[in-house]
Amino acid sequence: MSSCDVEELALVAIGEPMSPDLRAHVSSCVRCQTTLDELTSVASAATAITDADRPVTPPAFVWENIERAIATDEAARNRGGARSGWFALAAAVGLIVGAGGTAVVMNQDSAPAVTIVAETSLDPLTDAPSGGIARVEQTSQGSVLNVSVPGLPSPDGYYEVWLLAADSSKMISVGVLGAGEQSVFPLPAGMQLADYPVVDVSLEKYDGDVTHSADSLVRGQLAI
Amino acid sequence: MQTGNVPQTSGATNAESQGVRVRAEADAELASAFASGHDVLRAMYERWGSLVYTLCLRSTGNADDAADLTQSVFLSAWRGRSGYDPSAGALSAWLVGITRRRIADHWERRTKEKNVTTALVDAHEARTSPGADSITDTVLLADELSRLGEPQKRIMELAFFQDLTHVQIASVLDLPLGTVKSHIRRSLERLRSRLEVDSVIV
Numbered sequence A: 001m002s003s004c005d006v007e008e009l010a011l012v013a014i015g016e017p018m019s020p021d022l023r024a025h026v027s028s029c030v031r032c033q034t035t036l037d038e039l040t041s042v043a044s045a046a047t048a049i050t051d052a053d054r055p056v057t058p059p060a061f062v063w064e065n066i067e068r069a070i071a072t073d074e075a076a077r078n079r080g081g082a083r084s085g086w087f088a089l090a091a092a093v094g095l096i097v098g099a100g101g102t103a104v105v106m107n108q109d110s111a112p113a114v115t116i117v118a119e120t121s122l123d124p125l126t127d128a129p130s131g132g133i134a135r136v137e138q139t140s141q142g143s144v145l146n147v148s149v150p151g152l153p154s155p156d157g158y159y160e161v162w163l164l165a166a167d168s169s170k171m172i173s174v175g176v177l178g179a180g181e182q183s184v185f186p187l188p189a190g191m192q193l194a195d196y197p198v199v200d201v202s203l204e205k206y207d208g209d210v211t212h213s214a215d216s217l218v219r220g221q222l223a224i
Numbered sequence B: 001m002q003t004g005n006v007p008q009t010s011g012a013t014n015a016e017s018q019g020v021r022v023r024a025e026a027d028a029e030l031a032s033a034f035a036s037g038h039d040v041l042r043a044m045y046e047r048w049g050s051l052v053y054t055l056c057l058r059s060t061g062n063a064d065d066a067a068d069l070t071q072s073v074f075l076s077a078w079r080g081r082s083g084y085d086p087s088a089g090a091l092s093a094w095l096v097g098i099t100r101r102r103i104a105d106h107w108e109r110r111t112k113e114k115n116v117t118t119a120l121v122d123a124h125e126a127r128t129s130p131g132a133d134s135i136t137d138t139v140l141l142a143d144e145l146s147r148l149g150e151p152q153k154r155i156m157e158l159a160f161f162q163d164l165t166h167v168q169i170a171s172v173l174d175l176p177l178g179t180v181k182s183h184i185r186r187s188l189e190r191l192r193s194r195l196e197v198d199s200v201i202v
C-alpha cells in the first residue's frame, strides 16, 4: 500500500492493528501521520464517554424561567407607562436616591461594627463584567445595603442599584453605584426586604428615563 | 510525502454528508439571525439546550445547579447578543465558552462560600480530577454521537464501547465491510470537526 488511505487510518484509530504496509507508508507520509494522530485522539476521547456525558434534556422549567426573565427584560424596556408606577412606588418607600446619588461611600477604616443580615454574590449576567457581592447590614444607624462590584469598566452612563421582587414584577431604585468599589445605601426601617430580595445592578444612560434600562450587569438574590 | 489520490472527502453526495451540510447551514443561519438580533433564542435552546445542560450537570453533579447555570447561560447569551461576532467563530462555540465561564464562576462562588480548608480541597479537585477540558470534550463528543444517523451510531458505539473490530461490527449488523469502514471513517471525521469547532480553550 503506497497511497493515503484514511479508512485504514480510521480503523487503526479505533484500535485495530496496523498492517506493515500501512506502517511503512505512514512513517514516510506527514499527512497520514497528522490524520492518524487526530483520529486517534478523537477516538480515545470518545472511548472515555460515560453515561454521565450523554445528552440530558433540561427540565421544562428551565426554558420557562428563561422566557420569563426575557419577558421581564422586554417589559422593563418597553413599559413607558409604568415609569411613574415604579417611580411612585420607590418614592413611597422612600428609596429614590436621585440622579445625583446620595449613597454614602464608607471608608473601610472608619466603618462602624456591623451585623450581616443577609448576603448574596452578584453574578455576572453578560460576559463583560466580573461579579460582586451585596450585603444587608445592621448598623447603629439602621439597615443598609452594602454593594460591591469591583472591576466594573468606566460606564458610558452610570451604574444603578435596584431591589427587585423575586419574580421581577416590581422593583425599587436603591441608588447610583459610586465610583469606588463599594457603595452603602441606607434602607428605610419599615421596608419589607423579603418583597424585594433580588439585588440588581444595571447600566443606565443619561437619557432622562428613570426606569430600569433592562441592561443588567450583575444580579443576586438575598436569602431573606 | 505522497501525492496519492484522496477521494474520501470529495464528492459528498450521499445522504449523510448532505445531512451534515444542511445542519451546518442551519447552524450558520441561526448564528447570523442571532447576531442581527432576531429572537432565535428558542431555536438555539432546542439545538444546544441539552448540550449546555449536560455540560453543567456533568461539571457540577447537581441538577438544581445545572438548571440555574443553564438559565444563566442562555440569558447571558441573549443579553450579551451584541457581543457575538459570527466572524470570530461558531455560535455553538460561543455558547460553550459562556457555559464554561459560568461553570468556572460557579466553582469560584462555591469555593468562597466554604471555609478555607474545604475550599482548598474542592478547588484542587475541581482543577485536577475531572479536568474541565476533557469534560467538555467528552460531552461534546457524546452530543455529536447522539446526532449520528443509523447505522453510523450503532457502528461507532460498537467500536468505542464494545471494542469490536470492523469485521465483527459488519457481522453483528449484517452490513458489507466496505460500508462499515467508510462509516467509521466519516463518523470519526465528523466527531473530529465537532471538537475543532466547539472545543474552545477559555
Ligand SMILES: [Zn+2]
Pocket (backbone or CB within 6 Å): A003, A004, A005, A025, A026, A029, A030, A031, A032, A033, B002
Ligand atoms: Zn499518506
